[in-house]
Amino acid sequence: MRGKIIFYEERNFQGRHYECMSDCSDMSSYMSRCHSCRVESGCFMVYDRTNYMGNQYFMRRGEYADYMSMMGMRDCIRSCRMIPMHRGQFRMKIYERENFGGQSYELMDDCDNMMDRYRMNDCQSCHVMDGHWLMYEQPNYRGRMMYMRPGEYRSFRDMGMSGMRWMSMRRIMDSGY
Numbered sequence: 117m118r119g120k121i122i123f124y125e126e127r128n129f130q131g132r133h134y135e136c137m138s139d140c141s142d143m144s145s146y147m148s149r150c151h152s153c154r155v156e157s158g159c160f161m162v163y164d165r166t167n168y169m170g171n172q173y174f175m176r177r178g179e180y181a182d183y184m185s186m187m188g189m190r191d192c193i194r195s196c197r198m199i200p201m202h203r204g205q206f207r208m209k210i211y212e213r214e215n216f217g218g219q220s221y222e223l224m225d226d227c228d229n230m231m232d233r234y235r236m237n238d239c240q241s242c243h244v245m246d247g248h249w250l251m252y253e254q255p256n257y258r259g260r261m262m263y264m265r266p267g268e269y270r271s272f273r274d275m276g277m278s279g280m281r282w283m284s285m286r287r288i289m290d291s292g293y
Contacts, residue, residue, distance in 0.1 A: 118137050118138075118157070118158065118198075119137065119155070119157050119158020119159065119160060119198045119199070120135065120136070120137050120155070120156040120157050120158065121135075121136050121137075121153055121154070121155045121156070121158075121160050121175065121196065121198075122134070122135050122136075122153060122154045122156065123136070123143070123146075123147060123150045123152075123153045123193060123196075124150065124151065124152045124153060124154075125147055125148070125149055125150060125151065126151050126152065127151045127152050127181060127182045128152060128181045128182070129152050129154060129179070129181065130152075132147060133147075134146040134147050136160075136196055136198075137198070138198055139168075139195075139196070139197045139198055140195055140196050141166060141167050141168065141195050142166040142167070142194065142195060143193060143194055143195060143196065144166070144194060147193075149192065150192075150193040151182060152179075152180055152181050152182060153175065153180050153193075154178075154179050154180070155175050155176060155177050155178055155179075155180075156177070157177060158177070158198060158199065158201070159174065159175065159176045159177075159198075159199040159201075159288060160174075160175045160196050160197065160198055160199060161173065161174060161175070161196065161197045161199060161263040162175055162193050162195075162196045163193070163194060163195045163196065163197075164192050164193065164194060165194050165195065166194045166195050167195060168195050168197055169195075169276055170194070170276070171260060172260070172261055172262055172263055173261070174250055174261060174263070174288075197263065199248055199263065199265075199288055200248070202246070202247045202248050202288070202289075204246060204247070205224065205246050205247070206223075206224055206225070206246055206247030206249070206287045207222060207223070207224055207244075207245040207246040207247065208222070208223045208242055208243070208244045208245065208246075208247070208249055208264070208285065209221070209222045209223070209242060209243045209245070210223065210230075210236070210239045210241075210242045210282075210285070211239065211240065211241045211242060211243075212236055212238055212239065212240065213238075213240050213241065214240045214241050214270060214271040214272075214273065215241060215270050215271065216241050216243065216268075216270065217241075218240075219234070219236050221234050221236065223285060225287065226284075226285065226286045226287055227284055227285045227286075228255060228256050228257065228284050229255040229256065229283065229284060230255075230282070230283050230284060230285070231255070231283065232255075237281075238281055238282075239251075239272075239281070239282040240271065240272055240273070241269055241270050241271060241272065242264065242269050243267075243268050243269070244264050244265060244266045244267055244269070245266065246266065247266070247287055247288070248263070248264070248265050248266075248287070248288040249263075249264040249285055249286065249287055249288065250262070250263060250264070250285070250286045250288060251264055251282040251284070251285050252282065252283060252284045252285070252286070253280050253281060253282060253283060254283050254284065255283045255284050256284060257284050257286050258284075259283075260280065262275075262277060262280075262282070263288075
């Protein structure tokens with residue numbers, strides 16, 4: 117099943133709109149601003165910069181009549197990525213330092229507090245073997261987030277996430293989390 121998200125220029129689903137059913141690396145040619153959206157199916161990450169960069173926000177099925185002010189975001193959604201649904205196990209290995217250095221731990225389920233569970237106070241690289249994950253800068257799935265799909269991530273700093281510490285991780289499951 118494919119996902120579908122509709123972006124609207126004005127609050128309460130008014131004004132020009134843009135329907136998206138896949139990844140879009142640069143939405144600026146379709147809309148100059150965005151104040152509301154409706155996720156009709158699937159899950160998406162939206163970004164405030166082109167090419168899936170900058171602050172990220174997770175959107176699951178539902179209506180967001182004024183989500184920009186609700187999330188503290190300006191009116192500049194610049195790209196979005198559809199998150200494919202994953203069936204099967206989830207596995208991710210996190211590392212204390214860049215280039216897979218330092219302490220490491222393998223996760224197969226959500227972790228609400230990395231410091232409490234692993235006594236690990238920083239995570240600078242990871243390898244996602246299975247599933248799709250959200251990493252959060254604060255414990256209990258709070259603060260800024262980063263979407264991680266299967267692959268190797270040698271340096272979060274090189275990804276534009278300099279100075280951020282990741283303190284909790286959650287699997288993206290069919291239910292929206």
